[in-house]
Structures are given as structure tokens and as C-alpha cells.
Amino acid sequence: METIEQFLESKNIRVTAMRLLIYKFLAENQVAVTLSDIENAFEKADRTTLYRTIKTFEENDIVHQIDDGTGITKYALCEKGCNCEIETDLHLHFHCNNCNETICLTEHKIPQIKVPDGFVSENVNLVVKGICDKCSGQ
Amino acid sequence: METIEQFLESKNIRVTAMRLLIYKFLAENQVAVTLSDIENAFEKADRTTLYRTIKTFEENDIVHQIDDGTGITKYALCEKGCNCEIETDLHLHFHCNNCNETICLTEHKIPQIKVPDGFVSENVNLVVKGICDKCSGQ
DNA sequence: CAATAAATGCACTTCCATTGCATAGATATT
DNA sequence: AATATCTATGCAATGGAAGTGCATTTATTG
Numbered sequence: 001m002e003t004i005e006q007f008l009e010s011k012n013i014r015v016t017a018m019r020l021l022i023y024k025f026l027a028e029n030q031v032a033v034t035l036s037d038i039e040n041a042f043e044k045a046d047r048t049t050l051y052r053t054i055k056t057f058e059e060n061d062i063v064h065q066i067d068d069g070t071g072i073t074k075y076a077l078c079e080k081g082c083n084c085e086i087e088t089d090l091h092l093h094f095h096c097n098n099c100n101e102t103i104c105l106t107e108h109k110i111p112q113i114k115v116p117d118g119f120v121s122e123n124v125n126l127v128v129k130g131i132c133d134k135c136s137g138q
Numbered sequence: 139m140e141t142i143e144q145f146l147e148s149k150n151i152r153v154t155a156m157r158l159l160i161y162k163f164l165a166e167n168q169v170a171v172t173l174s175d176i177e178n179a180f181e182k183a184d185r186t187t188l189y190r191t192i193k194t195f196e197e198n199d200i201v202h203q204i205d206d207g208t209g210i211t212k213y214a215l216c217e218k219g220c221n222c223e224i225e226t227d228l229h230l231h232f233h234c235n236n237c238n239e240t241i242c243l244t245e246h247k248i249p250q251i252k253v254p255d256g257f258v259s260e261n262v263n264l265v266v267k268g269i270c271d272k273c274s275g276q
Numbered sequence: 277c278a279a280t281a282a283a284t285g286c287a288c289t290t291c292c293a294t295t296g297c298a299t300a301g302a303t304a305t306t
Numbered sequence: 307a308a309t310a311t312c313t314a315t316g317c318a319a320t321g322g323a324a325g326t327g328c329a330t331t332t333a334t335t336g
Contacts, residue, residue: 014302016314035292046316051293053314067207069263071324072292094257111249113264118271119232125207125265126251133256152333154283173323184285189324191283209293210323277336284331291324300315306308 011060018045022053023062023077032066032074032093032102068095068102068127076104090124096132103132149198156183160191161200161215170204170212170231170240206233206240206265220244228262234270241270 004023005015013019025041026033038050054075057063066074090110095102115121142161143153151157163179164171176188192213195201202220204212220229220242228248233240253259 014313016302018315048294048317049315056314067205067209069205071205071209071211073209094253097260105254108254110251113248113266115232115266115268116243116246116271118274119266120269120274121266122235122268123266125267127205127263128251128253128257128259128261129263130253130260131258133254136256136258152282154333156284186286186325187284194283280333280335282331282333284329286329287327289324289326291322293320293322295320296318298315298317300313302311302313304309304311306310 008062011062013056013060013062018049019053019056022050023057026057026063026075026077029076030103032068032076032104034072034074036072064091066091066093066102066104066127067125068093069129070095070100070102074102079104079106090126092126092128094132095127095129096135097129098131098135101132146200149200151194151198151200156187157191157194160188161195164195164201164213164215167214168241170206170214170242172210172212174210202229204229204231204240204242204265205263206231207267208233208238208240212240214242217242217244228264230264230266232270233265233267234273235267236269236273239270240265 002010004020008015008019008023021042022038025038029037035047035051035054038054039045039047042050054063058065058075062078063075064078066076068074090113092105092108092110093102094105110126113121113124140148142158146153146157146161159180160176163176167175173185173189173192176192177183177185180188192201196203196213200216201213202216204214206212228251230243230246230248231240232243248264251259251262
């Protein structure tokens with residue numbers, strides 16, 4: 001079992017205390033978080049550092065962006081089954097209109113999207129909005 | 139054949155010169171436009187007016203928002219087959235990574251998206267990115 | 277024509293994303 | 307181990323887009 005340090009290094013990301021903390025924060029959160037969420041969790045750290053850390057994670061394919069239509073970019077750790085680096089990857093995300101959380105449904109299979117002749121599909125972003133399992137169960 | 143004036147009135151939108159111009163601009167553009175696009179087209183008009191006009195159009199269901207993942211809200215006239223007011227409506231939009239245009243593929247049918255147990259789907263936003271027919275034909 | 281209501285324009289605010297530059301910290305080189 | 311070099315971090319500032327309050331103009335109604 002590899003440590004977080006080893007994992008980051010395997011992705012060509014230098015290990016720093018800050019990066020370890022942010023990685024752990026992302027790992028603890030099943031939901032996609034905004035930069036502000038991270039900012040609130042690490043009040044001592046500068047916003048720019050958090051921003052650039054996320055960018056670094058993104059460039060090295062351990063984090064992906066989620067655009068759930070709220071207008072605020074969210075981020076989540078890539079999990080197995082989430083092959084962001086593959087262009088044809090289909091991101092399925094669910095945004096709960098009740099609790100406002102956005103979660104990745106990576107394990108959920110989606111039918112192939114066909115586009116009209118002449119169009120070349122490189123990337124598909126699918127956001128379903130509604131009520132999540134936690135909120136609907138109440 | 140009803141005029142634009144009659145159409146707007148049928149949607150409970152008061153007819154003004156500005157609104158007619160903006161409506162015509164949207165009708166001329168097959169692609170989804172940003173507020174800045176409209177702003178550039180009507181430099182004499184105030185941005186707030188354009189903003190509120192679009193909001194009015196939106197509230198009266200003749201324009202719908204498109205979130206194509208560029209982070210900037212885009213707008214397009216609803217066409218027949220685009221039933222925005224129906225919650226289960228599926229918006230399919232195509233964003234060209236080459237010419238940066240976003241178009242509505244309203245006539246294009248999409249398979250039903252199923253969500254896991256416990257989740258309630260109210261709205262689906264699907265954005266396909268790639269190369270559009272115009273750009274791929276070159 | 278006067279009274280009322282809606283639309284427009286101006287100024288301002290807020291929020292998020294992003295960048296430049298200086299400094300602190302880590303890594304490599306001698 | 308000391309120094310040079312490169313990266314990460316922090317601070318300050320900018321820019322873009324969305325949104326709001328208020329005054330003024332324009333349209334509608336009695």
C-alpha cells in the first residue's frame with residue numbers, strides 16, 4: 001500500500017506539508033469542493049497557494065474540475081474509474097438542489113452519447129440536478 | 139404568421155425597441171451568446187439593460203441559459219422542441235473547442251439518463267465538447 | 277393631460293478567478 | 307556544509323462577470 005507521499009511523487013508532484021494537507025482534505029470529502037471550501041478549511045493558508053495547489057493537482061491528473069451549473073468551479077479527487085486524461089471520458093456528476101452538494105457518480109454507467117454527422121465528440125460533461133439520496137431519504 | 143411584436147406580447151413581454159433589437163439579434167445567431175456578445179453588438183445600450191432584458195426573456199420562457207463549462211453563462215432562444223419550462227427537459231449543447239461556439243442540438247435525441255436508487259433527477263444538463271461540423275469540414 | 281407603472285441608464289458592489297512580484301523554503305552542486 | 311538554483315508560498319492587485327439600488331426616462335392607463 002503506497003503512502004500519499006509516494007502517490008504524489010509518482011504523479012510528479014513535489015511533496016510539501018501544504019499539499020499533503022490539501023490532498024487529505026480532498027480525500028476526506030466525498031463531495032466536490034469549491035476553492036472557498038478549501039479556503040475555509042485552511043484559514044491560515046493563502047488563497048493563492050490553495051488555488052495553485054489545486055491547479056498543480058489538476059495538471060497532474062489527480063484532481064478534476066466539475067462545472068455543476070452553480071457558476072462556481074468545484075474540484076474533486078479523481079478516483080479509479082475516473083480517467084480524466086482520456087478525452088472520451090464521461091463525467092457524470094449529481095448536484096443536489098436541496099443540500100447543494102455535488103458528487104461524482106463515477107461508478108454509474110451512462111449510455112453512449114451520439115452527435116450528429118460532422119461533429120466530433122471529444123469530451124462529455126453531464127450534470128444531473130435533483131435530490132440526492134441523503135435528502136430524498138428524509 | 140405572427141410578428142415578433144405579437145409573439146412577445148403573447149409571452150407577456152412588453153414590446154420596446156430595445157427588446158425587439160435584442161430578440162432579433164438572438165434570432166440571427168444560431169449559436170448561444172454571452173452577455174458580452176450582446177454588449178458588443180449594442181454598444182450604445184447599457185449592460186444592465188441587456189442583462190435585465192435577457193432575464194425577462196428567460197422568465198417568460200423564450201430564452202434559456204446554457205452552461206457549457208467555459209464558466210460564462212450563455213443564452214439562446216428557445217426553439218420548438220426546447221421545452222425549458224418542463225423540469226425533465228434535457229438540454230443538449232455542443233461546444234466547439236476550435237471556434238469556441240456553443241450550439242443547441244435540440245432536435246437531437248438523447249437516451250434517458252438513469253440515476254442510482256435514492257436519487258431524484260429533476261434536470262439534466264449535457265454538454266458535449268469537440269469539433270463542430272463547420273470546423274471539422276475544413 | 278395627469279398619475280402611475282415599467283424600462284432604461286448610471287454607479288456601485290460583490291464574488292470568483294487569475295497574475296506579478298517578492299520572499300521563504302527545498303534541492304542540487306561544489 | 308555552504309552556496310547557487312529552482313520551486314513553493316504569500317501578499318497585493320487586477321479583471322471579468324453577475325447582480326443591485328436609485329434616479330430618470332419612456333410608456334400606459336384613467
